[in-house]
Amino acid sequence: MRTPLSQGADTRRWTRFLAIALLHAILLGASALPSAAQEIGDLAGGRRLAETWCSTCHMVVPTPRLGTSNGAPTFSAIARMKSTTPLALRAFLQTPHSRMPDLHLTRDEVDDLTTYILSLRQK
Numbered sequence: 428m429r430t431p432l433s434q435g436a437d438t439r440r441w442t443r444f445l446a447i448a449l450l451h452a453i454l455l456g457a458s459a460l461p462s463a464a465q466e467i468g469d470l471a472g473g474r475r476l477a478e479t480w481c482s483t484c485h486m487v488v489p490t491p492r493l494g495t496s497n498g499a500p501t502f503s504a505i506a507r508m509k510s511t512t513p514l515a516l517r518a519f520l521q522t523p524h525s526r527m528p529d530l531h532l533t534r535d536e537v538d539d540l541t542t543y544i545l546s547l548r549q550k
């Protein structure tokens with residue numbers, strides 16, 4: 428049987444627990460934020476961008492094919508090339524190319540696209 432007194436103590440202990448839990452949530456949340464922002468590229472975002480901006484020329488979905496009749500390699504083929512590294516992709520996407528339109532991609536878009544293209548490597 429609980430006395431009103433011990434109930435009061437329980438409530439205080441509970442409140443303390445909640446306060447500490449909340450503090451941890453805030454601290455963890457704060458420390459998780461910058462690391463989430465540093466994460467390189469968002470896969471789903473990259474795929475969306477690819478479908479919107481690149482699929483007119485490239486096959487952007489996973490495919491065993493290497494290219495299309497317009498001379499643009501498929502993204503799967505690009506992903507499979509040894510020369511395709513995150514750095515090389517970023518450099519390529521941040522500089523204008525003669526046979527590709529200058530798409531004026533932001534850094535984030537370049538990162539997302541790089542992440543998406545490299546994800547096709549296993550497929």
Ligand code: HEC
Binds near residue numbers: 481482497516
């Ligand atoms: C108007 C057509 C067109 C569009 C749109 C286009 N590309 Fe290309 N892309 C090409 C062609 C053509 C090549 C082959 C270039 C060459 O060999 O000179 C190419 C090559 C590339 C390569 C280089 C592969 C290698 O050889 O290293 C990458 C990476 C690439 N494109 C990514 C993209 C991405 C990402 C987008 C969308 C943001 C995009 N392209 C949009 C036509 C296009």
